[in-house]
Amino acid sequence: SGNKGRVGVIDKAMLFDNNERLQVTQSASINNLNQVSISVWAYATAAGGGRLFYKDGEFALYSTPSSGDVNFQGRGWSGSMGVWRSGDDILKEEQFNHIVITYDMVATANDPVLY
DSSP: OOOTTOBOSSTTOBOOOTTOOEEEOOOTTTTTOSEEEEEEEEEEOTTOOEEEEEETTTEEEEEETTTTEEEEEEEOTTSSEEEEEOOTTOSOTTEEEEEEEEEETTOSSOOOEEO
16 A cells, blocks of 8 residues: 555656555544545556545545446445445546546535546
């Protein structure tokens, strides 16, 4: 987990291999965020999948390679964790995919928006 100091292909983008991911640990300045937006570029492969982004105890964005779906897990307005699934074939294999999700954890409708 982490990019081990490698600089990405373009400018200062992070470069990850296989099971690596960006994990954000607990910090008072970003704990208990009520509204979040997450933007990720991911290169999907048939063998890939797993967490794309993770914030300890708050939310996670992950993929399932067998179905090509994107899942979001977030703390809900009720205080419990909810899980939302995009549906199949969102991630296209062997190409970069841009995934953006916005979520308002205090809204009673409580559904994330996936772009």
